[in-house]
Amino acid sequence: MDFDRSEDQKLLAKTVADFAKKESTVERFRKLRNADGEGFERSTWKQMAELGWLSVPFAEELGGFGGSSVDVGLVLEELGKSLVPEPYLASVVLAGAAIRLAGSVEQQAELLEPLLEGDQVLALAYAERGARYATSRLSTTAEADGSGWVIRGEKVFVLAGHAAERFVVSAEVAGEPGLFVVDADAAGVERATVGLIDGRRGANLRFDGARARMRLEAAPAAEVLEHVMDLAAAAAVAEGVGVCHAMLQMTVEYLKTREQFGAKIGSFQALQHRAVDMFVEMELLRSIALEAVGRADATGEGKAARQAAISAAKLQLATGGAFIARQAIQLHGGIGVTDEHDVGLYFKRLHALMSLFGDEAFHARRYAQLQRG
Amino acid sequence: MDLAFTAAEEEFRLKVRSWIAEAMPPHIADKARDGRHFGMEEVMEWHRILDGQGWAAPHWPEEHGGPGFTATQRFIFQEETEAAGAPGLSPFGLVMVGPLIQRFGTDAQKARFLPKILAGEEVWCQGYSEPNAGSDLAALRTEAIDAGDHFVVTGQKTWTTYAQYADWIFCLVRTSTEGKKQAGISFLLIDLKTPGVEVKPFQTLGNTPAFCDTYFEGAKVPKENLLGPLNGGWTLAKALLGHERTLVSAVGATARTLATARRIASGQVGDDGRPLLEDAHWEGRIARLEARLQAHRMTVYRALAEQQKGKHPGPESSILKLVGSELVQRADELCMELMGHDALSWHNPEGVVPPYEQNVGPQFAYNRATTIYAGSNEIQKNIIAKLILGMPKA
Secondary structure: OOOOOOHHHHHHHHHHHHHHHHHOOHHHHHHHHHOOOOOOOHHHHHHHHHOOHHHOOOOHHHOOOOOOHHHHHHHHHHHHHOOOOOOHHHHHHHHHHHHHHHOOHHHHHHHHHHHHOOOOOEEEEOOOOOOOOOOOOOOOEEEEEOOEEEEEEEEEEEEOOOOOOEEEEEEEEOOEEEEEEEEOOOOOEEEEEEEEOOOOEEEEEEEEEEEOOEEEOOOOHHHHHHHHHHHHHHHHHHHHHHHHHHHHHHHHHHHHHOEEOOEEHHHOHHHHHHHHHHHHHHHHHHHHHHHHHHHOOOOHHHHHHHHHHHHHHHHHHHHHHHHHHHHHHHHHHHHHHEOOOHHHHHHHHHHHHHHOOOOHHHHHHHHHHHHHO | OOOOOOHHHHHHHHHHHHHHHHHOOHHHHHHHHOOOOOOHHHHHHHHHHHHHHOOOOOOOOHHHOOOOOOHHHHHHHHHHHHHOOOOOOOHHHHHHHHHHHHHHOOHHHHHHHHHHHHHOOOOEEEEOOEOOEOOOHHHOOOEEEEOOOEEEEEEEEOOOOOHHHOOEEEEEEEOOOOOOHHHHEEEEEEEOOOOOEEEEEEOEOOOOOOEEEEEEEEEEEEHHHEEOOOOOHHHHHHHHHHHHHHHOOOHHHHHHHHHHHHHHHHHOEOOOOOEHHHOHHHHHHHHHHHHHHHHHHHHHHHHHHHHHOOOOOOOOHHHHHHHHHHHHHHHHHHHHHHOHHHHHEOOOOOOOOOHHHOOHHHHHHHHHHHHOOOOOHHHHHHHHHHHHOOOOOO
């Protein structure tokens, strides 16, 4: 076994890390969160495109980097460390994967070009009220109308939905899920921006007879959606590694500097052991995250192992990751429950990642089913 | 042993319950039903309604305008108001400084402050913690210098909860640097309108402005505002901390959150299309917490029964704080999990999530403070280890 990154991967991770450190500190995220607007910057999105990060998982023939989920994971891990707010997970991972897996070559070329150029933000509208994590139980419908399709229904908490130029929308057609591309400015599309726990923004969407630009049907949509959720879950865990890493680091630093009762509080054994428990959970999270991104692209015979690894990883995020987040607040004491301190921003991002792409109960159940064979 | 409340106590419970149902104005009742956040105006409105019934200060003795409740009646009263989702009254005057003034104040101080606290005419806040004095409270440095007929106060207090709405602040200040650090602390009552006092609110993790920093720059405080003896403030502080701990058993609040959990679990549909409440996993998750809450409730009742016999709450009250605060958080966490994607919602306009889910996220985030404030849970464990288990010193 070899867990080392290749030279290319090391370089990619370092470039993202340097960018995050120099150009997108937590302070930048906080300013954008507090300001009106999209909550991120189009100029930075463009810059990310120029650096090639938006092309990572896409085929070289389409102008992509031809990378894997491992590469996507290391970008997100570094972005997570300073809470970079650009919609990488929403556009590149979620919408990008749906297009990549369900679109024909021509459709991919048309839809991905403006994304890879950093000229567009894309969003995947899959979640519905009362549908929890089952991506194939849809009340949104698509109806054939002449040469095209007409979409009706509502989608909730669409990540980056407030900013996206185009949506990939899941909708039921003849009892099966289908995937459709709808332009945000099409007639019959209504969007309302919603605030999210992590200080980012999304949208609730209503499609009232909106015409789809195209249907993506190079692969069965149900299977594509299932795989996209896995890819997103693996990516969320990878970002979670960065988020938890940052919380663990700032907590250990705080224990080493904060003085009470005439001593560094890190000299108290009870708190040392707590920090060790956090560290242990961190290492477990890192390990299982590697398996998750390593198996995320598998299909066919590799699918069961993919799902098991991703569920195990998402479970570790929901247990060990949550432990790290909650203890990070606890060990910071009063300052930890203020909005002014950064630790709370990470805490909230982690909880958003926990609620997305299957929660603890979802993944425990799926893992149990997979074990049953 | 008798597990039942007496008939008189049960009657009292029903009386409180029906009075609340009648007395609560509709706009407050609407919010109460869904566990929504109350603004300070609503809190004070409810304060005045309770005061009209003589119930604003259930734990005050009759001579100071209290209703003369027994310890058990007080608990029943608290449980019923919390279960009804009534606004929690600001505790700083009624629960904290009021009883201290009754016990340590001069007749003039009693006459000056107590009636206005009771009537809700003056709102108080607490000035204890400082940036470098949290768990180690005795390390506080805000100083009060003797200047004849007044003190000159300079320093910074933090976590002065709701100071932006308060008229007065009670403060622990340093009046001497001699001897043990606990021995040079005094207890001062300070009018927030005093020149040189400035209050700056800041946001919590719940993105609600609950806390403040309060700054003192040479604020002149008359000597008659010293409560208790000079350099005797630590005794008052300790008396108050024990009190705070029984307050945060939060039995009623957790019961309400778990009732909210049941509503969320009825409204949210699982991947199989059925309400979560019909799913053994989620039903079991809720039941486990309800059962633990029952064990906690009985622990509170045992402490109450002891108090009823005239015993003062001892270090055992640390258990109530420890378990109570953790239950608050676990109930919030469960609600967040039950909500699925709705747990992403943050301070959105009505309609984005059902009304009973509206405040869950901010409450979950804000309540991370419960294991930190009123003596962090680490400090409570130190107290239990030392005073109950008699553990040797390191």
